[in-house]
C-alpha cells in the first residue's frame with residue numbers, strides 16, 4: 001500500500017455529495033432526485049438516533065443471530081499449508097447470507113418514513129429473500145425484480161420469496177441478469193416514488209445508497225476486528241472477500257481502513273478467465289464510467305455500451321461495482337484480484353469436504369483466493385475470509401456441473 | 407444566438423408552439439434515420455430530439471428500450487449518430503438537433519472530444535437523462551464553450567428551490583417531465599402541468615417543453631396551449647416498431663402523426 005494516504009480522511013468518505021474521489025455521486029433522472037435527497041436526510045437523522053440504533057442492534061442480535069462467529073478453519077489451513085484461515089460466518093445469519101444486515105436497516109428506514117411498499121433487485125436471490133423476509137415481518141408489500149436467467153439458476157430462492165409473500169418479476173430485457181433487474185427496479189421506483197422504498201442490495205447505486213449499505217454492513221468488520229483481538233490477540237494480516245457490487249467486502253473492509261498493516265483483497269468473478277472476456281471483473285479488467293446512478297469501474301465497450309458478463313455465480317454476475325471499491329483500488333488501499341469459475345468450484349468442494357462448511361458459490365471465490373494467498377504466507381499469519389453466504393441455494397448449480405439431475 | 411433560441415424566437419413571433427419529435431437514431435436501421443428526420447421536419451417538426459441508443463436505458467419504458475435494442479443490433483454508436491447529424495445538416499441547416507441519451511457513451515469518449523465532434527456534426531443541444539446539474543459543472547462548461555445547449559429535466563417531484571437551481575444551469579429549453587414514470591407511461595393531466603409550468607416560469611424565461619404522455623393530436627394541442635414546446639416520443643417509436651419490416655413506410659407514416667399534431671396545434 002502507498003504510504004502517503006491519509007487513512008483517517010479516507011475512512012470519512014464519501015463527501016457531502018456522495019463522492020469517493022472521482023467515484024460515486026448521484027447520476028439519476030430528475031424524478032428521483034427529490035426521493036434521494038429525502039432518503040439522505042432521513043438516513044443521516046436516523047443513523048444518529050439512539051432509538052433507531054437500538055432497534056437495529058436488537059434485530060441484528062435476536063432476528064439475524066449476530067454476532068456471527070469467527071471460525072478458525074484449522075483443517076483447511078493445515079491442508080493448504082501457510083497462513084491461518086479464519087472464516088467470518090455470515091453464512092450462519094438468518095436467511096443464509098450477509099444480505100439481511102442491510103435489508104434490516106433499510107426496512108427500518110422504510111418503516112420510519114412510512115412507505116408501505118418496498119422493491120428490490122436481486123441476482124442470486126439472497127437479497128430478494130432477505131428483502132421479502134423483512135417485508136413479511138413488517139407487513140410491507142414487496143416486489144422483487146430478478147433477471148429471467150437468474151430466475152432459472154436460482155429457482156429455489158424464487159420459491160422462497162414467493163412463500164414469504166413477495167411478488168417476483170422475471171426481467172426479460174437486456175442480458176436478463178442482475179443489471180437488468182436493477183434497471184427495472186429503478187423504473188418501478190420512478191413510477192411509484194411516492195409510496196415506495198427501494199431497498200438496493202449492494203453498496204452501489206446513487207448516493208446515499210453506497211454509504212448507507214456500507215454502514216449497515218460494517219457490523220461484519222466491527223465484529224471481526226473485535227473477534228480477532230479477542231481470539232488471536234491481534235489484528236489479522238489480510239482480509240479477503242468476494243466482490244459483486246461490493247457490500248460484503250466493504251462491510252468487512254471498512255472498519256479496518258485505518259489499520260494500515262491489514263491488507264485487503266477483493267475477489268471478483270473471473271468467469272472463464274479474464275483473458276477470455278467472459279467474466280464479471282470490472283475492477284480487474286474494466287474502466288470508469290457511469291451506470292445505475294454512480295460513477296465507478298464498469299465493463300463497457302469502446303462505445304460506452306455495457307457488455308454482458310459471465311460468472312457461475314449469479315450474485316457476482318454484474319458489470320459494475322460499488323464506487324468506494326473503485327476509489328480504494330485507485331489509491332491502492334485495497335487490491336482487487338479474481339477467481340475463475342473453476343477455482344471457485346474447487347474451493348467450494350474443498351471447504352465442504354475439509355471443514356464441513358458448504359459456502360455460497362459467491363463466497364467460494366473469496367475462499368479460492370484465500371487458499372492461494374495463504375500458501376504464500378507464514379503459518380503464524382492470519383487471513384480473515386468473509387464467508388458471505390451458505391451454499392444451499394447453489395446445490396442445483398453444483399449438481400448440474402456434476403451432470404446430476406436432482 | 408443558438409439555433410434552438412432562434413427557433414423559439416421565430417415561433418413566438420408567429421404565435422406558434424414548438425413541436426419536438428423524439429426518435430432513436432439507428433432504429434430500426436441506421437439507413438432509415440436521416441430520411442426520417444427530413445420527413446419529420448417537412449411534416450412540421452421545429453426541433454428534433456435524436457435518441458442515442460444505450461444498452462441500459464433506465465429512464466425509458468419498454469417502447470424506447472426496444473428501439474435501443476433494435477439500433478444496437480446494428481451497433482449504432484454515439485459517433486455513428488453524429489455522422490447521421492452531419493448527413494442531415496447537408497440539407498438542413500436550420501432545424502435544431504438535440505441529442506438525448508445517457509451519460510456513459512459520452513463519458514467513455516470524453517466530454518471534450520464529444521463536444522468537438524458534436525459541434526462539427528451540427529448538434530445544437532444535449533439532454534443527458536442521468537446527468538443532473540449537481541454532477542455537471544465540468545460538462546456544462548465544455549458544452550457552453552462549444553455553443554452547445556445543455557437541456558435539463560424538471561419533474562413533478564422537483565421542488566421550488568431545485569427548480570431555481572436547474573433553471574440557472576439549463577439553456578436552450580427546459581424539459582418538463584409531465585408524469586412520474588418512464589417514457590411511454592400514463593397520460594398526463596393538463597391542469598397539473600399548467601400549474602407546474604406557471605411555477606417554473608417564476609424563475610426563468612427559458613422556453614418550457616413538455617414531454618411524457620403526449621399520445622395524439624388532442625393531447626398535443628392541449629399541452630401546446632400551456633407550454634412553449636410539445637415533445638412526442640413513444641407514439642412515434644411505436645409506429646416505427648410496427649414497420650420494422652417496411653422501412654420505406656417509416657418516414658411517411660411517422661411523419662403523418664407529426665403532421666396531424668402540427669395541424670391540431672396551429673388551429
Ligand SMILES: Cc1ncc(COP(=O)(O)O)c(C=O)c1O
Nearest residue numbers: 126244245246247248315362389
Ligand atoms: C452470498 C453472497 N455473497 C456475495 C454476493 C455479492 O454481493 P456483494 O458484492 O454486494 O456482497 C451475493 C449477492 O447476491 C451473495 O448472495
